[in-house]
Amino acid sequence: MTQKVLHRALGILEEYVHLAFSVALSENGHVDLGGGGIYNSYTLTTAHHKLFGPVVVHEFGHSFGGLTDEYAYDDQFVEYYYPDIEPWEQNITTKANFESKWKDLYDQGVVGLVEGGGYQTKGVWRPCEDCRMRTNTAEAFCPVCQRAIERIIRFYTEE
Numbered sequence: 001m002t003q004k005v006l007h008r009a010l011g012i013l014e015e016y017v018h019l020a021f022s023v024a025l026s027e028n029g030h031v032d033l034g035g036g037g038i039y040n041s042y043t044l045t046t047a048h049h050k051l052f053g054p055v056v057v058h059e060f061g062h063s064f065g066g067l068t069d070e071y072a073y074d075d076q077f078v079e080y081y082y083p084d085i086e087p088w089e090q091n092i093t094t095k096a097n098f099e100s101k102w103k104d105l106y107d108q109g110v111v112g113l114v115e116g117g118g119y120q121t122k123g124v125w126r127p128c129e130d131c132r133m134r135t136n137t138a139e140a141f142c143p144v145c146q147r148a149i150e151r152i153i154r155f156y157t158e159e
Helices: 003-017 052-063 103-107 143-157
Strands: 023-027 035-038 042-046 114-117 120-126
Parallel strands (some): 023 042
Antiparallel strands (some): 035 042, 114 120
């Protein structure tokens, strides 16, 4: 089953069942490393690789937490995020509406504003130097990502 077919099938299932869920899939193919996470749908990672654990956690951040990548690709996606529009993902900001993000944690000195994230080196900021959404060597999600994941859990578990 291809990723495209799987995504369509999960979308149809969600439409009719009206449930939010996360599905983790492993691919045993010849892909060296990597994966993908579609918010509120699925996580796909390669299996039998030494970095499977960190990668599946990172992709889970996408699929369950709605988090974006905090790394950059030398601006290959020019204006992927526009400076006057605040991204919906909780772990990056363009500062267009920083108050809606982690300004409270910034004011408390818990996190900072580190330029570079969401695939761009300029104009997008992330909360910390390192996080599981940036590298596979980070020990954990940063406080902003932890809070975003906790909010999703609370959304589905509290009345």
